[in-house]
Amino acid sequence: MPGKRFKRLLGAALLGSALLAGVQAFAATLVVGDQSFNNRTVMEAAGVLADLPYTLEWKQFTAGSPVAEALNTGSLDVGLLGDAPPLFLGALGAPIKVIGVSTQNLDGVAILVRKDSPIRSLADLRGKNAAIWKGSWSQQLLFTALERAGVSPDEVQLRYLGALDAAHALEGGAVDVIATWEPYVTQQVRNGARILTTAEGLIPAQSFVVATDKAIADKRELLGDFLRRLQQAREWVRQDPANSEKYADTWAELTRAERDIARRWFSGAAIRVRPIDDQTVAEAQKTVDFFSRIGLIKGYPAGSLFDASFNRYLQSPPAQAAR
Structure with a gap:
């Protein structure tokens, strides 16, 4: 009957579309700017990349400024870096947005x-x-x-x-x-x-997950999935001292750093990936105002650099964990 045939054809078309979407997602690549293997190591140690339906192309840098420059030129989709370099780019109107924030124990600054x-x-x-x-x-x-x-x-x-x-x-x-x-x-x-x-009580010392406008337009779901997995990896470290030691040992071996230094650092770092909130933006504004005051950048509304739509991929931290 024509009705049954139509349903079969429709079902086949939908299945084909789903398979094609899956193939396209698997074939897609997210180019990530990391610093000294820090985020790559924690994600691999936590096992959150095991079922990744797309490819991560990691690019390693030794500081935040070259990560920011690579984002500005479009050679990265997303980068992980301290707050100052992207806030400097924001003053220049660069085609980037902060899509997530990372905080740490401020004793580490x-x-x-x-x-x-x-x-x-x-x-x-x-x-x-x-x-x-x-x-x-x-x-x-x-x-x-x-x-x-x-x-x-x-x-x-x-x-x-x-x-x-x-x-x-x-x-x-x-x-x-x-x-x-x-x-x-x-x-x-x-x-x-x-x-x-x-830095406690003096400066925010936030870190940002920053994406290009093009990646946000073309790879939104990949960026959101990456954010979610990064948050899961950081929480994995916090769950058990043994996890922190595994992360530290892996990172130390990869970077040829001293294992004792890595273990001490990671055990007390308390790094969390968090959604963007009013506090995030207010603290970023303090940093913009500071560098504007000493003449390094032109002041601007820091909120224009943030895209809170990615908050839906992230779990909000417990109230007692807020700084």
């Missing part, structure tokens, strides 16, 4: 001095040499802490060094103080350095 240093407070930094990285958590933390202590940055001799070079400069006595992040905080403290202050 700190101002350090040598163990035998006579410096005991931030006020003691007047006239001293400090190593920071311009346009980063490092600069924001040092300047904010100095302001809180009533010290002008002009009263400190600044040297602009990357995190690794700053660590060596502190150890060798070339500078009196550094403002840095993990794993350098853990490494320096293990080697005897003292923490003057952490």
Whole structure:
């Protein structure tokens, strides 16, 4: 009968469309910018990529600025990096959006001095040499802490060094103080350095998951699925100290870092991937306002850089976990 034939043809067409969609999803590729294998390692260790219906093409970088530049030029679909580089791009109207936020224990961003240093407070930094990285958590933390202590940055001799070079400069006595992040905080403290202050109560030190406008238009479901799996991997680390150790050991072996440093860092990092909320945007605005105030970027409404539509892929954290 014509009706039955039509139903059979319709069913075959629908099945074919579903199979085609599945093949297209499997054939699709998401190009991801990572830093020093951090996110790739945690996702692989947690096993969240086992049933991935598309391909992840990982590109590894040593810092956030080149990740941001790769996003700006369109050579990545999505990148994982600290807040400052994408916020700088936002000031230029770059074709990117923040689709997720990552937070951590703020003890992992700190101002350090040598163990035998006579410096005991931030006020003691007047006239001293400090190593920071311009346009980063490092600069924001040092300047904010100095302001809180009533010290002008002009009263400190600044040297602009990357995190690794700053660590060596502190150890060798070339500078009196550094403002840095993990794993350098853990490494320096293990080697005897003292923490003057952490980022807690001073700067947000957020990290962002950033996608290009083109990827959002063409690969929305892939981006959402990637976000969901990344969140699951970070929660897996938090569930059990043994999971944290597995992650740390895998990362240390891959990057040839010291296993003890990695274990100490990851056990206390408490990294969470979270939906975008009003607090996220408000803290981003503080960072934009800070860098605008010191003349590095032009101020703008930070909220214009965020796409909260991806929140539907993420679980909201428990209320007590909010910072």
